Amino acid sequence: MTQVLLERFLRYVSFDTQSDPSQCSIPSTDKQFRFSELLFTELNQLGFQQVELTEKGYLTAVVPATQPDLPCIGFIAHVDTAPDFSGANVKPQIIEDYQGQVIALGDTEVLCPKQFPSLKRYIGQSLITTDGTTLLGADNKAGIAEIITALHTLIEHPEIPHGEVKLCFTPDEEIGRGADHFDVEGFGADWAYTIDGGEIGELEYENFNAASAVVTVFGNNCHPGTAYEVMINAQTIACQFHAQMPLNDTPEHSKDYQGFFHLIGMEGVTEQAKLTYIIRDFDRDQFERRKEQLVEQVESFNRQLTGARIEINIQDSYFNMKEQVTPHMHIIDIAKQAMENQGVEPLIKPIRGGTDGARLSFMGLPCPNLFTGGHNFHGKHEYICIESMQKAVDVILEVVKLTATKNCKS
The missing domain is CATH 3.40.630.10 (Zn peptidases)
Incomplete structure (x- = not known):
């Protein structure tokens, strides 16, 4: 055989x-x-x-x-x-x-x-x-x-x-x-x-509970020569957003039953930038908490931003x-x-x-x-x-x- x-x-x-x-x-x-x-x-x-x-x-x-x-x-x-x-x-x-x-x-x-x-x-x-x-x-x-x-x-x-x-x-x-x-x-x-x-x-x-999250930052573009107190660079805000994510809660620092956030894509220009994450966790309650954590971080940024905003879209993939x-x-x-x-x-x-x-x-x-x-x-x-x-x-x-x-x- x-x-x-x-x-x-x-x-x-x-x-x-x-x-x-x-x-x-x-x-x-x-x-x-x-x-x-x-x-x-x-x-x-x-x-x-x-x-x-x-x-x-x-x-x-x-x-x-x-x-x-x-x-x-x-x-x-x-x-x-x-x-x-x-x-x-x-x-x-x-x-x-x-x-x-x-x-x-x-x-x-x-x-x-x-x-x-x-x-x-x-x-x-x-x-x-x-x-x-x-x-x-x-x-x-x-x-x-x-x-x-x-x-x-x-x-x-x-x-x-x-x-x-x-x-x-x-x-x-x-x-x-x-x-x-x-x-x-x-x-x-x-x-x-x-x-x-x-x-x-x-x-x-x-297997993991899994979801994807797209974080979109909306800024404001103008000519850089007249940008003083007018331009809001969405890419900069996106970088600041990711810098506040838990740095060790990532695939390269997790194993066995540990979950993670994983930034799988980032793109943008001054006017708009996008961060794409996948969310993984074996425990269903912790999985839901991870999604809430991302939403709360978006809301926190929005309370501090003037003239810019962040939106988030989360889609469950499998359980x-x-x-x-x-x-x-x-x-x-x-x-x-x-x-x-x-x-x-x-x-x-x-x-x-x-x-x-x-x-x-x-x-x-x-x-x-x-x-x-x-x-x-x-x-x-x-x-x-x-x-x-x-x-x-x-x-x-x-x-x-x-x-x-x-x-x-x-």
Whole structure:
């Protein structure tokens, strides 16, 4: 099975499927849809049933139940790769029997254990890396390859008892739109798992509460030669505003369950300036307090300003799936037991970000996240362990089998 999985993955990463946040179309790029069309054909050829590709780029398929009274579960991955770094013309390289050395990525880049200590965990195993000019695309084509490989095994072995098993491959997850047009009712699963995690053993059902905030400063421009007591430079006020933000409450100073404010963009001219923040926190009350803190700072500035003003617009992005998943902890117990049965130590930790599963959980589909085996997503140092990919396949199959033996409804 490992060779089939490897060939499938290498074929998938040859397709450029970057999403584009500047586009309003769904999917945001045609190349995502073209890749999904290829998967549509492949799923039909492999014997999946009810294979459907919507005009929005959502690809679904079914493995019919061998025992219809058992729960229906789903597995979800996304077809797009991140817009952070090039996903075109990916040239993966395979490092067999890795022995802890520095790995050359093309002529100018390296993958070094000193910079990435996680490499030391894979001595004696085989790695797939980039050539230093693109990302790899394991996020999330590894998840796609693992799901298809595992579920095709069910098709080939009808003696394995299971309920109906469904898959869905979504577009635009990397730009936060992956669940926008997901038909939860039509999907029909009692619960699902995104196969979108990182290193082997990851099992995640907590994520940030997330929001974005745009702070806009309105100043007053005039000719600089006659600016005395007339000009109000919006850029200067914006700088003063950010200088009053908590300096150590930022991503580079936070870890584990700590939240942050993150200035992700600033632009402007004398007349108008804009600061764009993202707000993150695991605790819902603290998350709300962070939003209030920004509003209060805007109000404080406005009380002091004359001839200028500041406006703020805050938009919630997603919430912590924990509050939706914990009432159904059997789905976590199944995943944990599946890993242990396959010799994988569960690594339960919070996602310092979000997944489609977070939004889907609030849409009525409890959906924790399982590992793919990859590291360093969204950049040229991305890599994945082939043995970890195979374990992901084994765990998916074990989840299906355990769901049949436990026979529990969400």
